[in-house]
Amino acid sequence: MSLFSIFTFEFCLIKMGRKLLLEKAHIENIRFYDVYRREGGYRSVEKALKTMTPDAVTEEVKKSGLRGRGGAGFPTGMKWSFLAKPEGVPRYLVVNADESEPGTFKDRYLMEFIPHLLIEGMITSSYALGSNRSYIYIRGEYAWIVDILEQAIAEAKNNGWLGKNILGSGFDCEIYIQRGAGAYICGEETALLESLEGKRGNPRIKPPFPAVKGLWDCPTVVNNVETIAAVVPIVNEGGEEYAKIGIGKSTGTKLISACGNIKKQGVYEIDMTISVEEFIYSDEYCGGIANGRKLKACIPGGSSVPILPANLLLTTAKGEKRIMNYESLADGGFASGSMMGSGGFIVLDDSQCVVKHTYTLARFYRHESCGQCSPCREGTGWMEKILLNIEKGKGKMSDIDLLWDIQRKIEGNTICPLGDAAAWPVAAAIRHFRDEFEWHVTNPDDAQRRNFGLAHYADPIHAPVTS
Amino acid sequence: MSLRFSDEKLKEVQRIIEHYPQGKQKSAVIPVLHLAQEEFGGWLSTEAMDYVASVLSLKPIEVYEVATFYSMFNLKPVGKYMFEVCQTGPCMLNGSDDIVKYIDEKLGIKPGETTADGMFTLKTVECLGACGYAPMMQQGKYYKEQLTKEKIDAIIAECRNAVAAKN
Numbered sequence: 244m245s246l247f248s249i250f251t252f253e254f255c256l257i258k259m260g261r262k263l264l265l266e267k268a269h270i271e272n273i274r275f276y277d278v279y280r281r282e283g284g285y286r287s288v289e290k291a292l293k294t295m296t297p298d299a300v301t302e303e304v305k306k307s308g309l310r311g312r313g314g315a316g317f318p319t320g321m322k323w324s325f326l327a328k329p330e331g332v333p334r335y336l337v338v339n340a341d342e343s344e345p346g347t348f349k350d351r352y353l354m355e356f357i358p359h360l361l362i363e364g365m366i367t368s369s370y371a372l373g374s375n376r377s378y379i380y381i382r383g384e385y386a387w388i389v390d391i392l393e394q395a396i397a398e399a400k401n402n403g404w405l406g407k408n409i410l411g412s413g414f415d416c417e418i419y420i421q422r423g424a425g426a427y428i429c430g431e432e433t434a435l436l437e438s439l440e441g442k443r444g445n446p447r448i449k450p451p452f453p454a455v456k457g458l459w460d461c462p463t464v465v466n467n468v469e470t471i472a473a474v475v476p477i478v479n480e481g482g483e484e485y486a487k488i489g490i491g492k493s494t495g496t497k498l499i500s501a502c503g504n505i506k507k508q509g510v511y512e513i514d515m516t517i518s519v520e521e522f523i524y525s526d527e528y529c530g531g532i533a534n535g536r537k538l539k540a541c542i543p544g545g546s547s548v549p550i551l552p553a554n555l556l557l558t559t560a561k562g563e564k565r566i567m568n569y570e571s572l573a574d575g576g577f578a579s580g581s582m583m584g585s586g587g588f589i590v591l592d593d594s595q596c597v598v599k600h601t602y603t604l605a606r607f608y609r610h611e612s613c614g615q616c617s618p619c620r621e622g623t624g625w626m627e628k629i630l631l632n633i634e635k636g637k638g639k640m641s642d643i644d645l646l647w648d649i650q651r652k653i654e655g656n657t658i659c660p661l662g663d664a665a666a667w668p669v670a671a672a673i674r675h676f677r678d679e680f681e682w683h684v685t686n687p688d689d690a691q692r693r694n695f696g697l698a699h700y701a702d703p704i705h706a707p708v709t710s
Numbered sequence: 711m712s713l714r715f716s717d718e719k720l721k722e723v724q725r726i727i728e729h730y731p732q733g734k735q736k737s738a739v740i741p742v743l744h745l746a747q748e749e750f751g752g753w754l755s756t757e758a759m760d761y762v763a764s765v766l767s768l769k770p771i772e773v774y775e776v777a778t779f780y781s782m783f784n785l786k787p788v789g790k791y792m793f794e795v796c797q798t799g800p801c802m803l804n805g806s807d808d809i810v811k812y813i814d815e816k817l818g819i820k821p822g823e824t825t826a827d828g829m830f831t832l833k834t835v836e837c838l839g840a841c842g843y844a845p846m847m848q849q850g851k852y853y854k855e856q857l858t859k860e861k862i863d864a865i866i867a868e869c870r871n872a873v874a875a876k877n
């Protein structure tokens with residue numbers, strides 16, 4: 244962190260704890276229209292449709308610095324501005340509610356507790372993009388949430404926020420829900436579109452990007468639930484105000500779903516100025532490590548991002564406090580950093596085995612690979628098998644190098660990012676926890692009876708770490 | 711063909727088709743397969759898939775290739791109640807292995823198996839987006855979260871009672 248950003252950080256502390264999305268989520272019956280409206284809901288639709296042009300809405304989103312909350316962190320305003328607008332061709336907004344990245348359960352929380360926020364965000368965003376027919380693609384397992392959303396849509400429609408000529412603006416909009424049927428890959432936007440077209444969820448080769456050729460070959464924007472919900476405060480308060488929250492390119496608030504071995508698992512809204520340490524240990528958030536144990540490791544942004552040992556999680560390799568935002572979590576690159584990803588924050592205590600945890604993730608990616616690209620289809624299965632062998636005390640030293648080699652050959656060699664997502668957790672586990680892998684090989688019997696423990700993974704870092 | 715949706719369900723199919731622009735009813739295949747699975751005994755036989763194809767004017771292969779891709783579609787018969795226990799990282803950290811083991815002890819079924827009376831199927835699944843409420847499983851439409859042995863006992867008893875009440 245530069246001196247300047249340290250200054251900004253101190254400054255922002257004053258506003259810490261600011262909530263934009265979940266501020267009202269606890270209000271009784273906020274799930275229903277009357278209460279949501281009484282609390283100021285649907286103001287952004289009124290403001291946009293009555294006083295702004297569609298381009299002006301996009302402009303505010305650009306100014307806000309909002310970045311895609313699904314995992315990739317791409318600037319939303321820019322994504323919107325890429326949308327092609329040929330005459331006479333429909334455009335679509337598709338909300339990605341396929342939330343399937345292990346560790347991530349924030350969109351579900353938002354949709355369950357304050358569904359109208361998503362619907363409101365969708366109407367305002369659909370207006371900006373010129374989408375008269377917008378979809379929510381939701382993972383099939385969230386079956387009961389479909390009912391909640393259906394009800395919210397019906398309520399919005401009965402109150403004139405959906406349908407033809409909304410608020411007399413001439414803008415028509417309908418929202419439909421599409422349920423998936425169990426496929427992590429459908430969280431990838433082009434796989435999602437294939438699925439929405441009634442096909443297998445095989446990602447498409449890009450280009451063409453969905454902004455030009457998306458759903459049924461029409462220009463399409465696919466955005467995450469949280470991203471679209473954030474459009475509500477952005478339009479209400481203005482992009483510039485939104486951008487004042489946070490640090491640098493990490494503007495606004497972010498939902499973090501925290502799980503694993505912490506005292507208070509759940510969904511938290513943070514304003515990206517707090518330190519990782521505070522997030523884990525303060526009572527306002529995770530409340531510390533459960534059962535009096537110690538922090539061993541953490542995957543801070545969903546299963547695909549690199550796992551970090553306790554020491555590199557709390558401080559960067561340069562010895563600075565790590566902050567819960569896009570830049571700071573990535574500080575040090577893959578050698579010593581990780582990523583904000585989807586905000587799925589997975590904490591491992593000192594009784595956990597990194598080899599076993601990595602094995603479950605490798606199994607997950609093998610299960611979820613769509614099978615189109617050989618490196619991913621075959622490689623994920625090999626990694627799973629080798630990891631299981633090591634975990635069961637049947638591994639060889641050369642297996643660790645073989646694992647490294649396989650993940651290297653998957654990364655960057657597939658149509659979609661699932662290959663990278665499968666490779667990174669394995670790479671990071673070996674990079675930072677090689678001792679633990681080797682211990683499984685050299686102490687196969689011991690490894691069946693106990694775990695490696697904390698070892699040196701929380702020791703203070705003095706010298707910069709090299710990979 | 712003996713399998714058929716009721717008139718009410720056929721209306722529902724029609725409502726689903728209306729979600730899409732004209733001529734795009736292929737998009738309805740996943741929602742209609744869900745409907746078929748619910749209606750025709752919790753799984754999709756070839757006959758059921760062929761029926762879905764005919765309802766949507768698709769070729770059977772267009773339905774098969776979708777049904778075989780998505781993990782929620784059961785291509786073999788399953789028990790009346792399905793316990794789908796998540797076993798991915800975050801759930802494993804909170805004891806999902808013990809839950810699987812306990813269900814096996816109680817019902818004598820391993821993952822992928824169904825009890826002889828056709829009541830229960832145990833299945834291990836990957837992350838269901840409930841990682842903060844682990845260990846957990848899906849049972850029918852709903853999630854059962856923060857599972858303990860006691861909760862499993864109660865769920866099993868509840869299922870048995872529901873069936874007994876019907877008979």
Ligand code: FES
Binds near residue numbers: 797801802837846
């Ligand atoms: S890991 Fe089990 S629900 Fe996410």
